[in-house]
Each structure stands twice: as structure tokens, then as C-alpha cells.
Amino acid sequence: MSEAKKYPAPVTNPETAAFWDAAKQGKFMIKRCTACGEAHYFPRAICPFCYSDKTVWEESSGEATIYTWSLMRKSPTGPYAIAYVTLKEGPSVQTNIVDCDLEKLKIGQKVKVVFKPTDGAPLPFFTVA
Amino acid sequence: MTIKGKAYIAGIYEHPTRHAPDKSTAQLHAEVAKGAIEDAGISKDDVDGYFCAGDAPGGAWPMVDYLGLNTKKLRHVDSTETGGCSYIIHLGHAAEAIAAGKCSIALITLAGKPRTGVMPPRAAGAEADFESAYGATTHNAYGMCAMRHMHDYGTTSEQLAWIKVAASHHAQYNPHAMLKDVVTVEDVLNSPMISDPLHRMDCCVVSDGGGALIVTTPEIARSLKKPLVKLIGHGEAMKGPRGGKDLDLTYSAGIWSGPRAFEEAGITPQDIKYASIYDSFTITVLMQLEDLGFCKKGEGGKFVADGNLISGVGKLPFNTDGGGLCSNHPVNRGGMTKIIEAVRQLRGEAHPKVQVKNCDLAIAHGTGGLLGVRHAASTAILERV
Numbered sequence: 233m234s235e236a237k238k239y240p241a242p243v244t245n246p247e248t249a250a251f252w253d254a255a256k257q258g259k260f261m262i263k264r265c266t267a268c269g270e271a272h273y274f275p276r277a278i279c280p281f282c283y284s285d286k287t288v289w290e291e292s293s294g295e296a297t298i299y300t301w302s303l304m305r306k307s308p309t310g311p312y313a314i315a316y317v318t319l320k321e322g323p324s325v326q327t328n329i330v331d332c333d334l335e336k337l338k339i340g341q342k343v344k345v346v347f348k349p350t351d352g353a354p355l356p357f358f359t360v361a
Numbered sequence: 362m363t364i365k366g367k368a369y370i371a372g373i374y375e376h377p378t379r380h381a382p383d384k385s386t387a388q389l390h391a392e393v394a395k396g397a398i399e400d401a402g403i404s405k406d407d408v409d410g411y412f413c414a415g416d417a418p419g420g421a422w423p424m425v426d427y428l429g430l431n432t433k434k435l436r437h438v439d440s441t442e443t444g445g446c447s448y449i450i451h452l453g454h455a456a457e458a459i460a461a462g463k464c465s466i467a468l469i470t471l472a473g474k475p476r477t478g479v480m481p482p483r484a485a486g487a488e489a490d491f492e493s494a495y496g497a498t499t500h501n502a503y504g505m506c507a508m509r510h511m512h513d514y515g516t517t518s519e520q521l522a523w524i525k526v527a528a529s530h531h532a533q534y535n536p537h538a539m540l541k542d543v544v545t546v547e548d549v550l551n552s553p554m555i556s557d558p559l560h561r562m563d564c565c566v567v568s569d570g571g572g573a574l575i576v577t578t579p580e581i582a583r584s585l586k587k588p589l590v591k592l593i594g595h596g597e598a599m600k601g602p603r604g605g606k607d608l609d610l611t612y613s614a615g616i617w618s619g620p621r622a623f624e625e626a627g628i629t630p631q632d633i634k635y636a637s638i639y640d641s642f643t644i645t646v647l648m649q650l651e652d653l654g655f656c657k658k659g660e661g662g663k664f665v666a667d668g669n670l671i672s673g674v675g676k677l678p679f680n681t682d683g684g685g686l687c688s689n690h691p692v693n694r695g696g697m698t699k700i701i702e703a704v705r706q707l708r709g710e711a712h713p714k715v716q717v718k719n720c721d722l723a724i725a726h727g728t729g730g731l732l733g734v735r736h737a738a739s740t741a742i743l744e745r746v
Contacts, residue, residue, distance in 0.1 A: 270606065274492075299509065300506075302558075315505070326602070339508065
């Protein structure tokens with residue numbers, strides 16, 4: 233973990249470009265449907281729950297709790313923790329837990345979003361709050 | 362409309378190889394096709410339906426040509442790709458096509474060489490930018506399921522280990538199995554941690570190889586020499602994180618495919634004498650047994666403990682060939698071998714040490730994709746006639 237891991241730049245597309253533009257400003261965005269009120273992640277133009285096209289961008293608090301995790305010990309780039317974290321706003325998000333003691337992660341632990349640079353837009357990760 | 366009793370599995374073949382650096386992938390497909398055709402006692406020119414998945418080089422039309430299938434007769438193809446359970450889905454689709462009169466002799470093939478070389482990556486889905494950087498692999502995606510199952514239900518590593526122990530008891534009698542040594546719960550717990558909470562021995566093997574099936578009409582099956590095995594129920598389903606709402610990694614799509622298959626078959630899990638359950642990891646087996654209704658959700662740990670899955674010992678003999686945990690996992694896709702061992706059990710062709718007595722009803726169930734991320738499931742219920 234001494235060297236900064238190189239992450240791939242998002243390809244992006246018209247449906248998700250606003251997410252990555254916001255990420256460059258340090259903002260973690262989710263989508264919310266104004267028809268049914270549900271938030272979702274990753275962002276879609278059409279609400280996956282009610283099929284309304286009235287979805288709008290909303291900045292997430294970036295506050296979440298660990299739903300589950302697994303520490304991958306065998307990896308050419310060193311051990312890493314994959315996880316699902318559940319945002320304060322509701323949706324659960326696949327991510328890596330970074331920049332903390334990965335041996336001591338716990339389900340239910342509070343985490344917060346952090347961004348890591350790529351050659352393009354930065355990527356969201358989570359670290360212990 | 363039902364497929365119950367409309368299609369019979371008349372030919373099976375499992376490639377004996379576990380490492381095939383000296384063969385091409387297409388060649389392995391041809392070898393398993395030939396094996397299943399010979400097992401059924403038909404000619405390749407009789408085949409009028411062909412089914413393959415993402416492991417078939419180039420897909421259906423290059424394979425049909427390479428295999429030299431009779432294109433004057435071939436009138437139905439299906440290349441449904443749902444990872445490791447593709448072939449269980451193909452079995453159901455073949456039965457549908459046969460019931461609808463769209464084909465009468467279907468060939469399903471699987472083959473590949475992940476042990477010899479790295480498999481090509483799958484095409485990216487819409488989620489790629491939001492997930493691919495996080496390094497989801499089979500190990501950690503299934504690890505996340507196990508971690509949450511332990512948290513919610515108190516499932517233990519010892520209980521998971523019993524699944525590997527049972528598989529190893531069966532594998533000792535399979536001359537082709539990659540891992541023939543009987544292991545103990547302690548062996549599993551002492552094997553290195555790969556992705557918490559899964560140890561190395563919670564993981565299946567990586568093997569080259571393949572398998573094939575011939576599925577046909579009741580009339581044609583009766584005209585052949587093999588013991589009769591018919592499909593009486595089939596289900597398929599898919600599950601994903603669904604926009605992140607109400608995420609629950611403690612169950613699989615088997616919770617939907619299983620009841621669909623049992624309902625069509627008109628039987629219950631308690632009627633099943635032998636179970637082929639996809640065993641990419643120990644946790645895969647435990648969750649699927651719960652989802653299929655062999656025990657209540659959360660009680661899988663207790664159900665699999667103390668040898669309950671060992672043939673001749675426990676109540677539900679499973680994966681009597683040693684399964685993916687010990688025998689093979691051709692192309693990282695275990696669905697085909699699950700069907701093949703279920704047919705062996707129903708024919709009475711399993712190894713005598715693991716053959717289930719009076720085996721008249723069996724299940725073959727599989728998962729494809731990543732259990733902790735997005736996956737498909739398929740369930741087939743088979744009956745000896």
C-alpha cells in the first residue's frame with residue numbers, strides 16, 4: 233500500500249457525464265426520481281423502480297455504513313477491501329474501503345466518501361469516518 | 362403449457378481432462394459433442410438443435426460449422442449466456458423448443474481452458490465506470506456474501522468447511538478429480554485466507570475441460586439404449602443490486618428459480634434423493650440450499666454440518682463426483698457437470714461408493730456471474746423413468 237494504486241479513468245457517456253463532472257468538483261452525486269421519490273445508484277436516466285424519466289441529480293452526503301466487505305489478500309497490486317456501503321440517502325454502493333486498517337473493518341461501521349485521481353475524472357472510494 | 366416430461370436427457374459426456382494445453386478450445390467442444398452423441402447412440406447428422414454459451418469460440422454459427430453439424434437439418438439454435446448456469450438454462454430452453462416442435466435432438470456443449478491460460482474478459486455492462494475499478498472477482502464477490510450471511514445468521518467458517526469436507530469424501534472415488542484427498546474441517550480452516558472469510562479450500566478448482574448433453578423427445582429417447590431420464594421442472598431467474606435499493610446479499614436468484622422448477626415438477630425439496638448444487642465456493646452451496654428450500658433461510662450452516670451432504674451418511678447427498686470444489690470446474694462454469702452427475706445418479710452410473718440407492722428424483726442447480734454482484738440462476742429437476 234506504499235505506492236499509490238493506478239485506477240482506470242472512467243469512459244463516461246451522455247447518461248453519466250454529469251456525475252463525473254461533479255466528481256471533479258469533489259461532489260458525490262446520486263440520482264433521485266421525482267415521480268416515486270426513490271434514490272438510486274449508479275445513476276440512470278430512467279428510474280429503475282417506476283420507469284419515470286423524471287430523475288434528477290442530488291448531491292449525496294457521502295456518509296454511509298458498511299453493508300458487507302471482503303479483504304482480497306491475493307492480488308498483484310496488494311490486498312484491497314471490496315465492499316458495499318449503504319448511503320445515508322438509501323442506496324447501497326459497490327466500492328473499495330481505503331486509507332485505513334483493512335484488517336479491522338466491521339459491518340455497520342461508519343464510512344465517508346473520498347475521491348482518488350485517475351487520468352480522467354476522479355473515482356469515489358470510502359474510508360472510515 | 363409446461364415442459365414437464367416433454368424432454369429427456371439421452372446423452373451425457375464429461376471430458377476426462379483437467380489440463381489440456383495441447384488441445385484447442387473448439388477441439389474440446391468437438392470432443393465433448395462426440396462423446397455425448399456416442400453416449401446417446403445417435404449420429405451427429407441427427408442433431409437439429411444446437412445450444413452453446415460464451416465459452417464457444419465465435420458463438421453459435423462458427424461452432425455449428427466447425428462441429429460439422431448437419432445444416433440441412435439444424436433448425437434451432439440458442440446461445441443464451443448466463444455464465445456458469447448457462448447449460449442448465451439451455452436444458453430448459455431445449456425442452457421448450459422440443460415441446461414446441463422446433464427441434465427433436467438438441468446438442469449442448471461447454472468447453473474451455475482457464476487452467477492453461479487467462480480467459481478473455483466479458484463485455485462491459487452499463488455499470489462498468491461505477492464498479493470495474495473496485496476489483497470485484499469471484500473470490501471477493503462471494504466473500505462479501507459469506508461475510509453478510511455470517512453477520513445476519515451466525516453462519517460459521519466451520520459450517521462452510523463441512524461442504525468442502527463432503528465434496529472431498531466423494532472426490533476420493535473419482536479417478537479424474539483434481540483433488541482426491543479427503544480433508545477435515547480443520548484442514549479447511551487452516552488453509553490460507555484468500556478473501557475474507559473464504560479460505561483457499563472454500564474455493565473451487567480451476568480446470569480445463571468441458572461437457573455435453575443430448576436432449577431429445579420422449580419417443581426418440583425410448584428408441585435408444587440408455588436408461589431414461591426426463592426433465593420434469595425447470596426455472597430460471599436473475600438478481601442484481603437493483604439501483605442499490607434494499608441490498609441483500611444473503612440470498613440468490615435461486616430463491617425464484619427453485620420454486621418455479623419445483624412447482625412445474627409437482628414435487629417438494631423433501632422428495633429429492635440427490636442434489637447437484639453449484640459449488641464455486643462453499644458459501645454458494647449453503648445459500649443455494651436455503652434458497653431452494655432444503656432448509657430455512659439462515660439455517661444452511663446447521664443443515665450442511667456433520668456430514669449431512671455426504672452420500673451414505675447424510676440426508677442430502679450432493680455433488681457425488683466431487684463437484685467444483687474437488688473434481689473440476691471446466692471453463693469456470695459448473696452448470697454442465699452438475700447436470701451430468703445428476704443424470705449419472707438417476708441412471709445408476711455414479712461410482713458405487715457414492716451411488717444413491719433408489720435414486721429417482723434429482724436436482725441440478727447453478728448460478729452464473731457473481732453471486733455478490735449480478736447473477737443468474739437456473740434449476741432443473743430430473744426424474745428416472
